[in-house]
Amino acid sequence: MAALKKSFQLKSRDFIHAGEASISVQNMLKQIGIESALIRRVAICAYEGEMNAVMHGENGSFRIEVNTDKIILDISDEGPGIEDIAKAMEKGFSTASEEYREMGFGAGMGLPNMETHSDRLDIESEKGQGTRVVMRFSLSPGSRENKTGQSA
Amino acid sequence: MKLSELIDKIDAVVISGDHKLDLDIERIGASDMMSDILAANLGTSSMLLTGLTNVQSIKTAVIAGVEAILFVRNKRPPQAVIDTANSHGIPLLTCPYSMFVTSGRLYAQGFTGLNGLR
Ligand SMILES: Nc1ncnc2c1ncn2[C@@H]1O[C@H](COP(=O)(O)OP(=O)(O)OP(=O)(O)O)[C@@H](O)[C@H]1O
Ligand SMILES: [Mg+2]
Numbered sequence: 001m002a003a004l005k006k007s008f009q010l011k012s013r014d015f016i017h018a019g020e021a022s023i024s025v026q027n028m029l030k031q032i033g034i035e036s037a038l039i040r041r042v043a044i045c046a047y048e049g050e051m052n053a054v055m056h057g058e059n060g061s062f063r064i065e066v067n068t069d070k071i072i073l074d075i076s077d078e079g080p081g082i083e084d085i086a087k088a089m090e091k092g093f094s095t096a097s098e099e100y101r102e103m104g105f106g107a108g109m110g111l112p113n114m115e116t117h118s119d120r121l122d123i124e125s126e127k128g129q130g131t132r133v134v135m136r137f138s139l140s141p142g143s144r145e146n147k148t149g150q151s152a
Numbered sequence: 153m154k155l156s157e158l159i160d161k162i163d164a165v166v167i168s169g170d171h172k173l174d175l176d177i178e179r180i181g182a183s184d185m186m187s188d189i190l191a192a193n194l195g196t197s198s199m200l201l202t203g204l205t206n207v208q209s210i211k212t213a214v215i216a217g218v219e220a221i222l223f224v225r226n227k228r229p230p231q232a233v234i235d236t237a238n239s240h241g242i243p244l245l246t247c248p249y250s251m252f253v254t255s256g257r258l259y260a261q262g263f264t265g266l267n268g269l270r
Contacts, residue, residue: 015206018208019211022211023215026215036217046215047211047212103204103208105186105208107188109187113187113190
């Protein structure tokens with residue numbers, strides 16, 4: 001299978017459209033027959049990453065690549081960056097404003113959720129330079145359901 | 153329990169998706185924080201209980217695979233949010249009780265949390 005790639009630009013603070021890239025990825029993975037438990041993990045990571053780029057970052061970009069052996073989510077932005085990554089990874093740590101909390105964000109669970117649901121999470125960030133979050137998911141041969149099935 | 157039966161336990165009304173009332177619900181999560189819902193070890197046949205009526209509650213449900221949303225305190229989302237829910241086939245309900253009382257009533261009916269535990 002040739003690698004399948006898709007990319008999206010994310011508009012900062014556009015909460016009406018935020019999440020659409022992730023939902024589109026979820027649909028794409030359904031169409032190519034990825035197993036549903038894995039789709040859910042990828043979708044959760046995609047959504048948390050997309051929301052962070054939209055909420056905390058500037059000029060976000062979101063890419064997904066599906067290879068034979070893995071799925072890669074690569075989400076980056078040119079925002080303020082994360083000063084202390086270890087601290088940001090702590091459950092409950094959030095700098096979200098009151099306004100964002102009222103919108104349902106700021107539990108400080110996004111990065112911990114990405115860590116839990118991906119097989120590997122890499123964060124590159126520097127204050128004032130932006131943030132890049134790369135998540136990898138291994139694809140075993142069994143991760144792809146046989147969509148066409150054996151004919152009856 | 154079917155959504156149609158669950159509705160009676162909490163005096164809920166259907167905002168949209170009345171053709172989905174035979175959905176079977178087993179697990180319920182209550183939160184106004186979307187990442188808390190996504191942190192749960194989700195199973196199927198689940199419903200979200202929330203006071204948050206913006207479009208992100210619908211998108212969180214879509215991402216998490218949550219099948220229905222119940223708003224508390226008679227809250228109703230704006231029409232654009234209802235349209236989004238319809239486009240994803242997620243029925244929306246509202247009930248007059250607080251999050252605490254709604255949760256208690258549903259817990260008493262034997263529902264589990266999103267992770268299947270009580
Ligand atoms: N792309 C980013 N740019 C700048 N800061 C970020 C970025 N992503 C995360 N952070 C910082 O890390 C903190 C923790 O992120 P995390 O996603 O875990 O929680 P949150 O976004 O605050 O809340 P939640 O995801 O639960 O709604 C954020 O509050 C923010 O300070
Ligand atoms: Mg976040």
